[in-house]
Amino acid sequence: MVDEQNRTLPIANVGRIMKQILPPSAKLSLEAKQRMQECATEFISFVTSEASDKCHRENRKMMTGDDICRALSALGLDNYAGAIVRYLHKYREAERERVIASQNKATSSSRDEDIEESDQSGQPSLQADETPTPLMNIFI
Amino acid sequence: MRQAGTYSGIGSGKTGPHLLPLARIKKIMKRSGEEVKMISGESPIVFSKACELFIKELTQRSWMLTIKGKTRTLSKQDVASAVMATDLFDFLLNLVSDSD
Numbered sequence: 001m002v003d004e005q006n007r008t009l010p011i012a013n014v015g016r017i018m019k020q021i022l023p024p025s026a027k028l029s030l031e032a033k034q035r036m037q038e039c040a041t042e043f044i045s046f047v048t049s050e051a052s053d054k055c056h057r058e059n060r061k062m063m064t065g066d067d068i069c070r071a072l073s074a075l076g077l078d079n080y081a082g083a084i085v086r087y088l089h090k091y092r093e094a095e096r097e098r099v100i101a102s103q104n105k106a107t108s109s110s111r112d113e114d115i116e117e118s119d120q121s122g123q124p125s126l127q128a129d130e131t132p133t134p135l136m137n138i139f140i
Numbered sequence: 141m142r143q144a145g146t147y148s149g150i151g152s153g154k155t156g157p158h159l160l161p162l163a164r165i166k167k168i169m170k171r172s173g174e175e176v177k178m179i180s181g182e183s184p185i186v187f188s189k190a191c192e193l194f195i196k197e198l199t200q201r202s203w204m205l206t207i208k209g210k211t212r213t214l215s216k217q218d219v220a221s222a223v224m225a226t227d228l229f230d231f232l233l234n235l236v237s238d239s240d
Contacts, residue, residue, distance in 0.1 A: 009161075017195045021196045035219045039194075041168055046172075046231045048169045048176060052172070061177060080193050088186055
């Protein structure tokens with residue numbers, strides 16, 4: 001399956017998440033997974049549009065995690081917004097710790113860079129002489 | 141494939157595991173509008189979690205309808221019915237009613 005030429009989320013991942021919430025004896029039709037795949041993809045587009053409109057109105061060029069949280073609230077998805085705000089907070093904390101840890105590692109031993117996997121966040125590896133920022137931003 | 145579950149890898153020096161591929165999420169975000177130009181590195185990660193929550197909620201609602209119908213197979217129609225029964229998911233109405 002080509003997942004509609006990469007236009008939707010991969011069906012295997014979607015199916016896995018669905019199974020996490022279903023009882024072990026539940027069966028899941030392929031069409032149900034496809035339908036969910038489309039819905040989740042549309043969810044991303046829908047929330048992104050809302051976040052993007054806001055950025056545009058406020059003359060900001062870069063969409064952030066906070067914009068996505070605000071968009072979730074604006075669209076009535078407050079229950080997600082609360083969980084995501086907490087998640088984002090944890091993520092930022094972890095990133096700060098990671099930056100500090102890799103700085104310490106670089107100064108105390110020879111310069112071995114952390115190799116980032118290509119399908120992760122797309123963030124570049126930190127060089128020891130770069131000024132660390134808590135969030136590495138990427139431009140698309 | 142990495143173990144699915146809570147974001148337990150958070151302090152281990154990696155930003156994973158994520159249940160959904162970040163590159164694909166980025167692509168979908170970019171395609172959602174002309175104005176979407178720059179996206180922070182954390183945005184796809186936020187969406188990975190948000191989608192997980194969304195999929196779980198819609199799956200749960202669909203399953204409630206499946207068992208009402210006394211079957212054990214969650215069908216495409218159950219997903220459509222759950223969307224129709226949930227005001228918050230109105231943005232999906234066109235999507236689920238089109239291809240039936």
